[in-house]
Amino acid sequence: METVEQLRDRLLARFPSAAVAAVTNPGAAAEHSLLLGAAQAREIAEFLRDDPVLRLDYCSNVTGIDWPEKEITDTVKSTVPDPAGGPSKVVETKTVRVEPGYLEAVYFLYSMALKHGPVIVRLRTANRTDAVTLPSLTPVWRSCDFQEREIFDLFGIVFSGHPDLRRLLLWDEFVDHPMRKDYVEPDDYEWEPTAHDEVLVRAKAHQAAVAAAAAAAPVPVVNPTSSAS
Amino acid sequence: MNPSGNSCGSFPAASPFAPVAGPIVRSVTDPFHGDLLEVSMGPQHPSTHGVFRMVATLDGEQIVKLKPVFGYLHRNHEKIAENTSYLASMPYTDRLDYLCSLSTNWAYAFAAEKLLGQPVPDRAQYLRIILAEMTRLVNHSCLVGFLFNDLGTSFTPLLYAFREREKIIDLFESLTGSRMMCNYQRFGGCRVDPTPEWLEAARKLVENFPRFLDEYERMLTGNEIMLARTQGIGRVNAAQAINAGLTGPVLRASGVDYDLRKVDAYGFYGRMDFRVPLGDHGDTYDRYMIRILEMRESVKILAQAFRDLPAGPIMDPKAKQRGHRPKAGEAYGRIEGPKGEIGFHLISDGSPNPYRYRVRPPSLINLTLLEDMCLGHTLADSVVILGSIDIVLGEVDR
Amino acid sequence: MEMNASDIKHTPFPAAGTMTDAEREELRRHGILLTSLEELYNWGRSNSIWPIQFGLACCAIEMIAAATARFDIARFGAEIFRPSPRQADLMIVSGTVTKKMAPLVVRLWNQMPEPKYCIAMGACAISGGPFKQGYNVLKGIDRFLPVDIYIPGCPPRPEALLNGLIQLQEKIKGEKLTGPNAARHVRSDVNNEHPIPEYGAHDLVPSKNTALWSPPASPTT
Numbered sequence: 001m002e003t004v005e006q007l008r009d010r011l012l013a014r015f016p017s018a019a020v021a022a023v024t025n026p027g028a029a030a031e032h033s034l035l036l037g038a039a040q041a042r043e044i045a046e047f048l049r050d051d052p053v054l055r056l057d058y059c060s061n062v063t064g065i066d067w068p069e070k071e072i073t074d075t076v077k078s079t080v081p082d083p084a085g086g087p088s089k090v091v092e093t094k095t096v097r098v099e100p101g102y103l104e105a106v107y108f109l110y111s112m113a114l115k116h117g118p119v120i121v122r123l124r125t126a127n128r129t130d131a132v133t134l135p136s137l138t139p140v141w142r143s144c145d146f147q148e149r150e151i152f153d154l155f156g157i158v159f160s161g162h163p164d165l166r167r168l169l170l171w172d173e174f175v176d177h178p179m180r181k182d183y184v185e186p187d188d189y190e191w192e193p194t195a196h197d198e199v200l201v202r203a204k205a206h207q208a209a210v211a212a213a214a215a216a217a218p219v220p221v222v223n224p225t226s227s228a229s
Numbered sequence: 230m231n232p233s234g235n236s237c238g239s240f241p242a243a244s245p246f247a248p249v250a251g252p253i254v255r256s257v258t259d260p261f262h263g264d265l266l267e268v269s270m271g272p273q274h275p276s277t278h279g280v281f282r283m284v285a286t287l288d289g290e291q292i293v294k295l296k297p298v299f300g301y302l303h304r305n306h307e308k309i310a311e312n313t314s315y316l317a318s319m320p321y322t323d324r325l326d327y328l329c330s331l332s333t334n335w336a337y338a339f340a341a342e343k344l345l346g347q348p349v350p351d352r353a354q355y356l357r358i359i360l361a362e363m364t365r366l367v368n369h370s371c372l373v374g375f376l377f378n379d380l381g382t383s384f385t386p387l388l389y390a391f392r393e394r395e396k397i398i399d400l401f402e403s404l405t406g407s408r409m410m411c412n413y414q415r416f417g418g419c420r421v422d423p424t425p426e427w428l429e430a431a432r433k434l435v436e437n438f439p440r441f442l443d444e445y446e447r448m449l450t451g452n453e454i455m456l457a458r459t460q461g462i463g464r465v466n467a468a469q470a471i472n473a474g475l476t477g478p479v480l481r482a483s484g485v486d487y488d489l490r491k492v493d494a495y496g497f498y499g500r501m502d503f504r505v506p507l508g509d510h511g512d513t514y515d516r517y518m519i520r521i522l523e524m525r526e527s528v529k530i531l532a533q534a535f536r537d538l539p540a541g542p543i544m545d546p547k548a549k550q551r552g553h554r555p556k557a558g559e560a561y562g563r564i565e566g567p568k569g570e571i572g573f574h575l576i577s578d579g580s581p582n583p584y585r586y587r588v589r590p591p592s593l594i595n596l597t598l599l600e601d602m603c604l605g606h607t608l609a610d611s612v613v614i615l616g617s618i619d620i621v622l623g624e625v626d627r
Numbered sequence: 628m629e630m631n632a633s634d635i636k637h638t639p640f641p642a643a644g645t646m647t648d649a650e651r652e653e654l655r656r657h658g659i660l661l662t663s664l665e666e667l668y669n670w671g672r673s674n675s676i677w678p679i680q681f682g683l684a685c686c687a688i689e690m691i692a693a694a695t696a697r698f699d700i701a702r703f704g705a706e707i708f709r710p711s712p713r714q715a716d717l718m719i720v721s722g723t724v725t726k727k728m729a730p731l732v733v734r735l736w737n738q739m740p741e742p743k744y745c746i747a748m749g750a751c752a753i754s755g756g757p758f759k760q761g762y763n764v765l766k767g768i769d770r771f772l773p774v775d776i777y778i779p780g781c782p783p784r785p786e787a788l789l790n791g792l793i794q795l796q797e798k799i800k801g802e803k804l805t806g807p808n809a810a811r812h813v814r815s816d817v818n819n820e821h822p823i824p825e826y827g828a829h830d831l832v833p834s835k836n837t838a839l840w841s842p843p844a845s846p847t848t
Contacts, residue, residue, distance in 0.1 A: 027558015027577065028346030057471050058487075061561065061589035063574045106574070108561055108589075112471050112487045118561065143474020143594050146299075169300035169626060170763065171727055171826040178762045179308060185762040186830035191842035198312070199759055272728060273735055275680050275710040279687065280728055301728045302684055305761030312760065321757065327685035327782075384694075391695040409685060409782060623684055626725075 001116045002053075004032040014047060015040055023122060033106070033120035038134050041123055042161070045140040048109060048119065056109035056119055059141035063108075064151035066180045068128065069101040101128045103157050107137060107144070125157060128180075136162035154179035265293065268608065272301040276379045276612045279622035283599070283611070290607045295600045299593070302626040310586035315341055315553045315575075316416070318586065323410035325588060326624040329368045330411045331360040331401070332566040333624075338414035339495065340562025340573035344555045345416055347548055352541040353418040354497045359431070359534045360413065361564075362527040363401075366438060367394050368567035369478075369520040369527075370445070372619045376517060377449060379616035380458055386449060393441050400431050417548025428535065435531045442524055450521070459514040463602035463614035466511060473597040477569025478519040479618055483511035489565035496564075500537070501530045516617040554581050561589075568592050568619050588627055592620040665804045672716075672742065673799040676792070679715035680708035681735065684722025686749040686782040693785035700785075703792050712738040717795070719788075720772075723751035723758050724765040726831050733771050733823045741812035741819055744799070746791055747774045750781045757781065770835035771821060773811075 002010070004022045011020045011034075019037030036044055048056045074095045081088040103125045110117030125132045136159035138144045148159045149168040156177035159165055167174065176183055189199065189206040271282030280301035286294035306325065310318040322337045323330035335357050342349060349357075374390030398408045404423050405411040413420050423431070449455055465475070470483040480487060488505040490498040506522035508515030555577040563572035569591030576585035595618050602618075603611040651661050682690060693700045700706050709715040712735045724732055736745070747768050750756030755766040768774060775798060778791040802810040811817050821839065824831040 025558050027344055027556060027560060029343045029558065029560035031559070031561065059474060060476075060563070060570060061572050061574060061587070063585065063587040065576065065585050108572075108574070112485060115487070115492050120561075141474065142472050142597055145473075145597050146593055167300075169303040169727075171300070173826045173828060175828045178305070183762070186834065188766055188830070188834050196759065202760075272731055273679075273681050273712075279682055279684070300763075301725060301731075302723060303725055303727060303763050304684075304723050304758040305763050306758075308762065309758065309760050324685055324757070327688060387691075388696050391692060392697070395692070395695075395697050408784065409688065 033122050035122045042135045045137050055111045055113045058110045058112045059143050061108040062144050062147035063106040064155040065104040067101050068181050070099040072099050133158045133160050138162050292603045295603045302622040306627040314581050320412045326621045329364045329567050331364045334414035336564045336571040337573050340575050341416045343562045344560035344575050347417045350542050351539050353543045355534050355538045356419050362531050365527045365567045367397050369524050376616040379612045418544030422543045432535045438528050462513045462610050464512045474594045476591050479595050482508035482515035482519045503530050513617040590624045593625045669800045673796040674704040676705045676717045677707045677709050677715050678717040678719050680710045686721035689782045690721045693788045698785040717744045719746045719748050720752040720768045721748045724768050725763045729765045730823050736772050737820050744775045745772050746776045748778045753777050770840045
């Protein structure tokens with residue numbers, strides 16, 4: 001099978017206006033992937049499915065990933081000559097920039113006909129708040145149907161062109177996207193007879209919050225723990 | 230609010246004199262045949278295999294629309310796994326597909342080993358094959374029992390299936406300490422080494438297993454009701470099945486030769502001599518038959534694995550026991566579980582917890598075509614079709 | 628000899644509580660079996676508990692195993708799993724109750740006729756178990772239902788379920804039909820219907836039934 005770079009070049013030759021980039025996987029698995037621009041993702045997906053050399057007729061897995069905003073500190077070292085004529089100094093200038101966050105959908109494509117794969121395709125949204133639309137690949141591979149619904153449910157990526165985009169796992173009235181990294185789960189850690197350290201930490205946080213609320217409240221509460229509901 | 234869960238799309242309130250909109254509706258205009266009935270089956274229903282729910286729209290007894298509703302067992306496995314170490318997710322994988330914990334363990338260990346670049350010693354590879362194939366025997370025999378329950382046999386075949394299951398999970402228990410939640414695989418090997426007595430007992434059990442299969446088949450395979458209720462029911466053709474990502478026995482019943490044990494030859498499956506049974510029609514009967522035939526192939530694999538099991542360590546001596554910190558990167562590992570391709574997509578950012586942990590659930594994706602399989606059949610058949618797909622809710626909803 | 632009905636002298640039957648167990652045992656040895664209506668009624672009920680056929684998760688498999696030939700729950704008269712809550716006496720909450728499932732579990736409980744009992748089978752049903760940290764997992768079904776028997780384990784072995792069932796039988800046998808400690812189903816002052824929580828924007832509303840459950844005092848503070 002072609003390498004990701006070869007495939008990228010072939011796709012760029014076929015779709016000159018498309019955005020296609022190779023993403024290297026630094027891990028031990030070394031399965032590199034292709035980053036597709038959202039605009040032509042559907043056409044490229046159809047090409048990948050129908051191309052006689054690739055015939056990626058089977059989309060195995062769709063993973064949603066949340067990449068929140070990251071603060072990155074760039075350190076630039078520059079040599080400043082000493083005006084007094086002494087040895088030049090090395091000055092470090094630190095700039096903090098915020099790398100914008102985005103949501104990502106990763107598709108694992110295989111060929112059942114030719115028994116090769118995977119070709120990993122990634123689509124990224126512009127940000128995590130308002131521009132969260134990606135083209136749905138369900139019309140190309142039906143196996144994406146439930147998986148894209150799940151990503152819509154848990155991550156909040158809106159797949160345009162999906163035939164039936166509803167929440168898959170949580171109820172319709174739910175508003176959050178719980179698999180996002182900044183999701184805050186409901187506080188129901190009133191009482192935790194448990195060996196999980198992390199649960200005990202949360203239970204303590206709950207008790208502290210309730211105690212603080214009770215202290216701040218003008219009217220004394222009879223049963224402070226049950227008033228949290 | 231809608232107390233019964235997700236709405237399944239509003240159904241048009243049609244005038245009795247107008248033709249009703251919908252996928253397959255008889256073009257009748259008389260008031261007696263125009264009404265469609267919406268039936269919600271589950272989540273508490275004896276034959277939805279747990280808390281699965283499907284909302285069927287019926288024209289008479291015929292299904293014209295069917296929407297599955299998920300999430301009643303959504304236990305947030307992926308979120309919990311992102312907040313815990315790599316190894317600590319291993320017991321949770323037991324509870325994904327709670328009939329086949331040992332296969333799922335392997336799938337997770339396989340993906341994590343890929344991420345860590347961790348080799349596995351030979352003996353552990355053979356032990357993994359032995360336990361995964363025994364799990365396949367448990368799963369498929371229970372599945373057939375449940376399938377017949379759905380056909381209305383009221384428990385009897387299930388009693389036979391559970392008799393065999395008990396024998397096998399007694400072995401699992403004596404090896405791993407737990408009947409169902411085995412938590413056996415580790416990154417770079419297995420947790421405990423079976424004693425020679427255990428191996429002998431397992432070998433004998435597997436040797437006798439075809440007798441149970443013969444008994445089972447004598448009772449069930451040629452049964453007239455069984456044939457009438459399953460042949461030609463819920464057909465899926467190969468192109469549909471591939472496009473919808475069906476895997477495992479459900480895919481192979483449609484005649485697609487795609488078994489990861491052959492295609493990827495992961496572990497030491499490349500050394501095993503076995504055949505991949507394929508169906509012709511892709512109907513419920515073929516899906517049943519594929520399971521029976523796969524069990525016979527599993528017995529063959531097991532016999533070879535017991536014969537060739539080498540001595541040696543069960544754990545790579547250089548492997549870390551805990552505190553795994555794979556370097557940044559990602560890996561997707563997949564194996565052929567009893568229900569289909571069970572895969573784990575792990576993304577590491579170099580910290581002790583996975584940045585993203587994703588399970589590719591075969592049961593969920595195999596349900597993609599449930600509606601297509603059921604359209605035009607009766608409501609009673611939908612239960613059998615669902616049974617033949619073989620789902621476990623722990624994995625569907627995770 | 629002819630006898631008029633008015634000739635029969637009615638001796639008042641001793642109330643069940645006035646005779647000691649030792650005295651009754653003494654009578655039993657002489658072939659006189661004494662019982663009370665309460666005892667007979669409870670004996671009958673405790674030996675024909677029909678559970679609702681209602682599997683939630685992993686524990687349901689062990690529940691099925693308990694019903695099969697090896698463990699044979701029929702020995703205790705509880706083999707008739709009813710698919711309809713209207714015919715069931717016992718709800719075995721066998722597995723993780725998610726927040727999406729909880730309203731339906733409460734609804735099923737409300738649909739069951741009294742007398743009814745609830746077994747929380749497995750760590751998840753008791754407290755959320757290993758999935759306690761999940762955002763969609765209810766941290767114990769006792770936040771919404773009155774639980775009679777808790778069976779720990781993940782999953783509990785079928786023997787443990789049988790033991791839980793025997794414990795429930797003991798509990799039923801000890802129930803009073805009259806007096807201030809009378810069982811729930813013979814009292815008119817107890818509300819047997821529990822409010823069904825609704826799906827909210829972030830959580831169930833309410834997230835627990837405060838009439839049934841309030842957090843016990845933390846043992847550490």
